[in-house]
Amino acid sequence: MFTRRLLADRSGNFGMLTALLMVPLIGSAGMAIDYGHAMSLRTQLYAAADAAAVGAISQKSNAVTQAMTMSGDGALAVGQTDARSIFMSQMQGELTASNVNVDIQVNKVSNQLNSQVTFSASIPTTFMQIFGRNTIDISGTANAVFQTAAFMNFYILLDNTPSMGVGATPTDVATMEKKTPDTCAFACHVVSDAGVEDPNSYYNLAKKNNVTLRIDVVRQATQQLTQTAKTQRVSDNQFSMGVYTFGQRAQDANLTTISSPITDLDKVANYTNAVDLMSIPYQGYNNDQQTSFDNALTQMKTIIGDQGDGNTQTQPQKILFFVSDGVGDSYKPSTCTKATTGGRCQEPIDTSFCKPLKDKGIKIAVLYTTYLPLPNNSWYNSWIKPFQSQIPTKMAECASPGLYFEVTPTDGIAQAMNALFLKVIRMPRITS
Incomplete structure (x- = not known):
């Protein structure tokens, strides 16, 4: 008789279902937080890449000065160095401790300077570790073009x-x-x-x-x-x-x-x-x-x-x-x-x-x-x-x-x- 009443009782279903759903609900919320955090850092890195790409070939930059002395096309090492310095100077807060990879190309082609700054990083997660995901990979590329002044x-x-x-x-x-x-x-x-x-x-x-x-x-x-x-x-x-x-x-x-x-x-x-x-x-x-x-x-x-x-x-x-x-x-x-x-x-x-x-x-x-x-x-x-x-x-x-x-x-x-x-x-x- 007791067993039959227990099986027929539905009053605890909500609590049981809630308990069963808590793990995916918390996981979903945590995933959103982790992804949101990663995208925020990606935005900061894009800003840094934009600043580096533009700053490396601005009118008064070392790269432009070097390009004006070149008789042909080629890479501008001084522009790459300046771009890297600008990029790293933009690192703040958590990014200073992050392992950010950056690849920089600055080249002169005819009367134009082209700069490209590509970054990538693995951002540690917090909540997603529940599902065995320890990092989120982010990356991006910023480009800039400068037309050299005429001789x-x-x-x-x-x-x-x-x-x-x-x-x-x-x-x-x-x-x-x-x-x-x-x-x-x-x-x-x-x-x-x-x-x-x-x-x-x-x-x-x-x-x-x-x-x-x-x-x-x-x-x-x-x-x-x-x-x-x-x-x-x-x-x-x-x-x-x-x-x-x-x-x-x-x-x-x-x-x-x-x-x-x-x-x-x-x-x-x-x-x-x-x-x-x-x-x-x-x-x-x-x-x-x-x-x-x-x-x-x-x-x-x-x-x-x-x-x-x-x-x-x-x-x-x-x-x-x-x-x-x-x-x-x-x-x-x-x-x-x-x-x-x-x-x-x-x-x-x-x-x-x-x-x-x-x-x-x-x-x-x-x-x-x-x-x-x-x-x-x-x-x-x-x-x-x-x-x-x-x-x-x-x-x-x-x-x-x-x-x-x-x-x-x-x-x-x-x-x-x-x-x-x-x-x-x-x-x-x-x-x-």
Whole structure:
């Protein structure tokens, strides 16, 4: 009878079932806790891997500096070392005692740096040990890509012809007009064939009266530009600069190399001290025909050569940096775009000589130093004033898209040159 009642009694079923379910319930909850803990650590490791992958090839990293000196592709050991250091520095708390394996690859391929950080670890469990699972394996991979800065050669063509002997500011122009008997605003640089400088030339008059000439400001601005380039370069060999003028003397006016393109920008600045106003042997020499943009641009095309992709120092991108007041004055009896007098051609720049450079992919950055109106000068009124408004238009047409800048006498030429330079180096680069 007792046995039959016991078997028929259902009042303890819930407790029995609960007891039977406790093990899987606790196991499931413990499994969730263990997996959640493992995934939390995996997230931390991913963050560390991301930081390492990106930091190893950031713009100022050792890997980028090394890559900029390489002539070909290959592994960047210094980048691997830096990535490992960054990764390990991110280890905190429990991770510092964990056995984390990390594999790092940093390579240069063409103009790109690729970094890959792969990690793996076995995280000890707590509750899952009930089921004989002592660890949870976690792993992950972080990748980063950096496009190296372009190598660039700058060919700086400075107009140093007599028209650049005008005063740099309206005040300087007024001083020259006041101090010269014929109210001439130009500081003509008279040096005889024997090399003897005329002490009474307007050039020396300008010096005695502390008049700053346009060529003085251009020279100083070019020297400051080399310092800007030093602060902007990623590596010592990223930028090369060369400086050219239209010639030292009018007697043998021809494109003159002040400095061939070199990476030692301090030397370029020092060489640029030699940039001065072209001298003439006497007033009116060669009918004042000393400014041939046609010849200068044709010769620069030969000097610059073919365009490079900028991926290596041996294949730099090439930029002609042209600074001028935009008025040509040369002997062109049949091809001048304006009326001539005795074959003398005074005209805005003939942009047909800019086109062959641009057709080769050479960028032309133009800094137009505004040609100052000279209302007291009869020559200006007769020959330049009629096309004065066309000068900036033609200079802009010579420039590559987005690389034209006009600077007036009240503006800072140095600041304008720096702004144009920064625009060049920050333009998007198309790569294959």
